[in-house]
Amino acid sequence: MKLQQLRYVAEIAKQGNHLSAAAEALNTSQPGVSRQIQVLEGELGVDIFRRTRNRIIGLTEPGEHVLAIAKRVTADVATLRSLKMDLEALDQGQMVIATTHTQARYVLPNIVVNFIKRYPKVELILKQGDPETICAMVEDGEADFSVGPETQRSFPELLRLQGNEISRIVVGPKGHSIFSEPELTYENLAAHPLIAYDARYSGRWKVMEAFQRAGCTPRFALSAIDADVSKTYALLDLGLAILTNAAYNPAQDIGLEARDASHLFAPSTTTITLRPTSYIRPYVLEFISSLSEKLTLKAVRSALKSAIARD
Structure with missing residues (x-):
């Protein structure tokens, strides 16, 4: 078993199972990568990758374990190589x-x-x-x-x-009716279109969980991964943005207003x-x-x- 073979396994998985892309990233040939993977599979006695018509389409169950080990080993070797320089x-x-x-x-x-x-x-x-x-x-x-x-x-x-912990706020254009409400509730928020983080962020799924527990169904006008983008569209009155309090600065966010929503939504x-x-x-x-x-x-x-x- 060679370290190079483990690098090949890790790179193929990283490149979405594309042999040609892995070979290019590793600065070697596609047949060479394929051959070394076959040698490794023969030595281990298991198939690492699932194939169809000579195309790799994913990892086998043993292959998942091999990939985890390959990632650890290659990362640790890279760390060892830089250790001497770091210590000096x-x-x-x-x-x-x-x-x-x-x-x-x-x-x-x-x-x-x-x-x-x-x-x-x-x-x-x-x-x-x-x-x-x-x-x-x-x-x-x-x-x-x-x-x-x-x-x-x-x-x-x-x-x-x-x-x-970072708590949540509601951001919208100055003068929006939500800022004159005596109390901020799920119901009066759900009455307006909303802007929230993409579903990959806790800022979205925690917000959704809170609305669901309250029995409300919000309407999202826009999802984004960028707080600045969210504020841009909030300023255009496309919707109220639910953001972390760190993302709002009254001195810089001209034309916008914010209201604390920490009592409605769990912090990140x-x-x-x-x-x-x-x-x-x-x-x-x-x-x-x-x-x-x-x-x-x-x-x-x-x-x-x-x-x-x-x-």
Whole structure:
């Protein structure tokens, strides 16, 4: 068994089971990739991929386990290769954060500014995506950690740390009738078209769960993954936007008004995910500890140690 073969398995799955795309990403030939996969399957005595007419269409049940191992091994090898450099240069290098738009735009800027002042030799890279995509980036070794809301899909290979809670608000154009209501209720909200986050975000499914419990059926005029897009259309009076309170700044959001909705909708919890088996550089730990008062260096190190012990 070769490390290269495990890389091939991981890349084929990443490329949606397209051999040609995997071969191109790996800078090798498609027949070479196919041959090495067959050799690995022969050595293991199981089929890793399901095929039809010589086309890969998915993973077999044993293949799911092989892929999980392949991802872990290739990520750990990449970590080992960078370990020597990291140990020699504790205050420089690269830190890749996978995060959502709301976090990158509204929550992280001041934290990033302070971090760069402290570590000017560290190149910080922000990769954006929906909550599940950013966790997958960490799982695949494409990011050091992720910062975002909860996900419905579990990521058993990752360590999850809970940060601050972010409550919800209703945002609309100034003078909208919703802001003169004596009390904000599910019923008076459902009487207006709404703008909410895409279904991949907790900001959507938590809102839907709340309406369902109240026996109300809201009408959504627009779904978006971007708070700025939501506010743009709210300003055009297309609907009332249900957003996190971090996404609204009265000094910048001219023409808009906001109202607290924390009594109607459950908050989102900022979640940080890491690969517990990888080497976490000291400045990465320091950045994570700056995300919440309860994420002290001691607490983060203890959580990592516990996660490694469980593995």
